[in-house]
Amino acid sequence: LSYVPGLPEASKDFYLSCPGLAATTVLLENIGLYIENFSGIPYTDEENNTLMRFGKVFQQTYTRFLDLQRAETQNNIIQAENDRKTKELEDARQLQLSMLPKELPQLPNLDIAVHMKTATEVGGDYYDFNIDTNGTLTFVVGDATGHGMMSGMMVSIMKSFFISNKANIELKQFFENANNSIKDMHLGRLMMSFMGIQIKSQKLIATNAGMPSLIYFRNKSQKAGEFVSNNLPLGAMKGTKYLLKEIIYEKGDTLLLMSDGFAELKNKNKEQYGYPRIIEEFRSVAYKNSDAIVEHLKNSALQWINGIEPDDDVTFVVIKIM
Numbered sequence: 001l002s003y004v005p006g007l008p009e010a011s012k013d014f015y016l017s018c019p020g021l022a023a024t025t026v027l028l029e030n031i032g033l034y035i036e037n038f039s040g041i042p043y044t045d046e047e048n049n050t051l052m053r054f055g056k057v058f059q060q061t062y063t064r065f066l067d068l069q070r071a072e073t074q075n076n077i078i079q080a081e082n083d084r085k086t087k088e089l090e091d092a093r094q095l096q097l098s099m100l101p102k103e104l105p106q107l108p109n110l111d112i113a114v115h116m117k118t119a120t121e122v123g124g125d126y127y128d129f130n131i132d133t134n135g136t137l138t139f140v141v142g143d144a145t146g147h148g149m150m151s152g153m154m155v156s157i158m159k160s161f162f163i164s165n166k167a168n169i170e171l172k173q174f175f176e177n178a179n180n181s182i183k184d185m186h187l188g189r190l191m192m193s194f195m196g197i198q199i200k201s202q203k204l205i206a207t208n209a210g211m212p213s214l215i216y217f218r219n220k221s222q223k224a225g226e227f228v229s230n231n232l233p234l235g236a237m238k239g240t241k242y243l244l245k246e247i248i249y250e251k252g253d254t255l256l257l258m259s260d261g262f263a264e265l266k267n268k269n270k271e272q273y274g275y276p277r278i279i280e281e282f283r284s285v286a287y288k289n290s291d292a293i294v295e296h297l298k299n300s301a302l303q304w305i306n307g308i309e310p311d312d313d314v315t316f317v318v319i320k321i322m
Contacts (some may be wrong), residue, residue, distance in 0.1 A: 001015070005198075011093055014039075018039075018040070019039055019040045020040015020041075021036060021037075021040060021041060022037050022038075022039065022041055022042045022114045022149070023035065023036040024043045024047070024051055026051055026052055026054075027253070028056070028058075028059040029059060029063075030059060031058050031067070031295070033051060033058065035053065043201060044156055046220060050211040087310045088149065089220070090257060092152035093118055093295075095155075095156065097118070099126060099128075099155050099159045100116070101104070101127070101129060102125060104129075105129050105131055105139075107131065107137060108322070109322050110199065110320070110321060110322060111289055111290045111320040111322055112139075112317070112318070112319050112320075113290035113294040113317075114294070114315055114316075114317050115298050115315065116317075117298075117310065117313065117314040117315075119261075119309070119312050119313050119314075120309055121265065122142025124143055124145070124152065124154055124192075125142070125143050125261065125313035125314075126140075126142040126143070126155045126158055126314070127140065127141045127219030127221070127315060128140050130307070132164040134197055134200075135153070135201070136199065136200050137198065138166070138197070138237070139197050139317065140195065140196045140197075141211065141315065141317055142155070142158055142192050142211070142259075143192070143193045143211065143259040143261070143315075144158075144192050144278075145188070145189065145190055145192070145193070145233070146272055150190050154182075154187075154190055154191075158194070158234075159180045159191075160175075161177075164178075169240075170206050171196045171205060171235070172244055173195065174196070175196065175209055175231075175234065175242040176240070178192075178194075179209070179232075179235060179236075179237075179238070179240050180238050182234050182235035183236075183237070184238070187235060191210070191235040192208070192209075192211060193210035193233045193260075194209040194234050195207070195208045195209070195211040195214065195257055197319075199249075199321075200303075201261070202247050202248065203247060203249065204246065204247040204248075206227065206245055206247070207229055207243060207245070208229040208230060208231060208242050209229075209232060209233050209234050210230075210231070210232060210233030210234075210236070211258075211260070212258055212262075213225070213226035213229070213230075213256070213305050214227045214229075214255060214256070215279055215282055216253065216255055217248065217254040217255075217283060217286040218250070219250060219251065219286075219287075220250060220252075222234075223283070224279050225279070226279070227245065227247065229244075229245045231243060231246075250321070251321060251322065252321065253284075253321045254286045254293070254321070255317075255318070255320075256276070256278075256293075256317070257317040257319075258316035258317070259312075259313060259314065259316070260312070261271070261312035261313050262314050262315070262316050263275050263278055263303050264312060265301055265305050265310055265314065267304050268306060268308065273304050274281060277300075278297075281296065281297060281300050282297065284296075285297075287318065290320050293318045293320075297316060
């Protein structure tokens with residue numbers, strides 16, 4: 001009894017007055033169980049085996065409890081990390097949206113409308129414009145490679161380039177300088193597909209760096225087709241020379257610029273919306289104003305995906321010459 005500190009005298013008297021003490025103890029990895037009697041009669045093998053079985057069940061139950069406890073702790077860590085990443089992605093999406101113009105250009109000879117649907121994860125679609133003192137409109141549409149924070153960073157880079165050069169933009173030089181600068185940043189596979197158009201008093205100038213072709217509707221012939229000008233995306237290869245193409249436009253002609261997220265929208269059968277469908281849908285409503293054309297294309301795309309969330313940003317711009 002000297003090994004049981006603090007034992008009351010009444011307990012000691014009880015133990016010492018008993019005929020004897022018999023105990024069986026089960027010691028396992030995480031538990032200890034015991035039974036005792038005060039008759040001094042040892043427990044039988046059957047009774048001891050019963051206690052052992054009970055101890056093993058208790059050990060298994062406690063082990064499962066510990067596993068669940070560890071899993072819950074791990075899940076909490078994962079959830080906290082997911083919450084952090086979700087917040088970072090949302091912050092990046094908001095940054096991406098803040099890079100966009102707050103309003104569209106207002107010119108007497110142009111009717112302009114824009115639609116952008118950002119994906120849940122940060123994409124990298126971007127559009128911007130500038131109006132020179134002589135009335136020339138420069139409009140750009142871009143799509144950074146990949147998704148996430150890096151694509152949002154590329155949007156910020158292009159916004160900086162555009163702001164610093166918008167006072168006197170010459171498309172060919174702007175594209176070549178931006179391409180070389182991005183390449184010098186050593187961003188690996190991160191690039192920027194980019195299209196730029198300039199609408200002057202009598203003609204349109206365009207160049208394309210890896211974006212889908214400009215779709216051009218001619219009011220005179222009532223036909224829509226691709227205005228092809230294919231060059232490498234910005235940041236793909238240093239020293240790339242970007243070619244310009246010109247169109248002499250007429251009143252009623254309408255332009256469609258877009259990111260590839262539009263054509264790559266998938267329905268429940270994993271079929272893409274596709275460029276031929278875009279051209280046909282665009283041609284069918286090209287006689288309408290720009291807002292109505294955008295609304296038609298948007299509704300057509302929504303019907304195609306039928307509730308499926310797009311995995312890439314979807315952007316298209318309609319410019320009608322008045």
